[in-house]
Structures are given as structure tokens and as C-alpha cells.
Amino acid sequence: MKKKSPKINILEQDEEIHKLVKTVVGDEGFHIINHLFAVEKADEFEIADSLEEDVNFVRSVMYKMYTNNLVSYTRRRDPERGWYIYTWELIPQKLYHALINSKQKKLDKLFKQVEEEKNKEQVFHCPTCMINLEFPKALELSFSCFACGGMLQPLNNVDLIKNLDHEIKGLSEKICILKTKLNEL
Numbered sequence: 716m717k718k719k720s721p722k723i724n725i726l727e728q729d730e731e732i733h734k735l736v737k738t739v740v741g742d743e744g745f746h747i748i749n750h751l752f753a754v755e756k757a758d759e760f761e762i763a764d765s766l767e768e769d770v771n772f773v774r775s776v777m778y779k780m781y782t783n784n785l786v787s788y789t790r791r792r793d794p795e796r797g798w799y800i801y802t803w804e805l806i807p808q809k810l811y812h813a814l815i816n817s818k819q820k821k822l823d824k825l826f827k828q829v830e831e832e833k834n835k836e837q838v839f840h841c842p843t844c845m846i847n848l849e850f851p852k853a854l855e856l857s858f859s860c861f862a863c864g865g866m867l868q869p870l871n872n873v874d875l876i877k878n879l880d881h882e883i884k885g886l887s888e889k890i891c892i893l894k895t896k897l898n899e900l
């Protein structure tokens with residue numbers, strides 16, 4: 716893996732990475748990940764020793780990271796005791812990939828939502844009775860409310876679409892920034 720110096724602590728300096736890791740391991744596990752970031756690679760006993768933490772706690776934090784695909788490990792068998800010792804490695808690229816993936820999923824949903832809104836049949840609305848009617852029904856009623864006889868108003872989703880478009884733009888920009896950061900690692 717290529718290295719650059721000085722190493723920026725993305726866990727402390729990148730707000731989104733910070734939040735992601737805290738969401739996964741909680742406040743109580745964060746210092747363990749911070750330590751792993753500093754040393755890059757360590758087995759759970761080394762981490763526990765360095766931080767004077769219980770090895771089971773360290774392991775539980777690492778499993779949380781691992782199930783979210785944020786760390787890698789290699790394992791070797793302890794020749795004396797016969798059990799496996801896991802060496803954990805924090806790979807910053809994985810953190811950025813996770814952020815990009817979750818934002819991409821959200822973006823796909825927004826695209827779908829905006830498409831649905833654009834394809835929606837015009838809805839008509841009675842402001843007095845708060846009734847919504849689809850276009851064919853409103854036409855049948857000559858655009859007057861069946862309950863109060865008042866004039867039906869077209870209910871448009873232009874503002875909603877505008878907001879969704881705005882959200883899409885913001886999210887796309889964020890993904891772009893994250894991809895740039897990922898490439899600079």
C-alpha cells in the first residue's frame with residue numbers, strides 16, 4: 716500500500732469518517748480504532764496491551780468493524796495455546812468506500828423518487844374538504860368538488876421535484892468529493 720507523509724488522521728479530521736466509525740463502534744470503541752489507525756496493523760492482544768483494555772472488548776469492537784467491511788484481518792494459530800490470533804488492519808479506502816456506497820444508495824432512491832413524481836398523474840385538490848382526486852375523476856366532476864361543490868385546484872409537485880433535484884445535486888457533489896479523497900489516499 717502506498718503511503719504518504721505526513722499521515723492525516725482521517726478519523727479525527729474527516730467529520731463523516733469520524734461519524735461512520737462512531738456509529739459502528741460507539742463512543743466507547745472509538746479510541747481502539749484510532750489506535751489501530753495510528754499503528755495500521757496490530758493483533759488484538761497488542762491493541763489490548765497498548766490501551767490497557769480487555770482483549771474481549773477489543774475483539775468485539777473489531778468484529779463490529781469487520782461486519783461492516785471496514786477492517787481486514789489475517790489470522791495465525793498460536794503454537795502454544797492452539798487458538799487463533801487475529802491481526803487487524805485498518806484500511807482507510809474501506810472507510811471511504813462505505814461512505815460512497817451508502818450515499819450512492821440514497822442517491823439512487825432519490826432518482827427513483829423524482830422519476831415517480833415526474834410521471835405522476837396530475838392530482839386535483841379541494842382546499843375546503845382537503846380531498847385529493849386524480850385527473851380522470853376531477854374531469855368527470857368538471858373540476859368541482861363532489862362534497863362542497865367548490866372549485867378543485869391542481870395540486871402540483873413542482874416544489875417537491877425542485878427540492879429532490881436540489882438534494883440530488885448536493886449528494887452528487889458529496890460523492891464526488893469523497894471519490895477525490897479516496898483517490899488521494
Ligand SMILES: [Zn+2]
Nearest residue numbers: 841844860863
Ligand atoms: Zn370540497
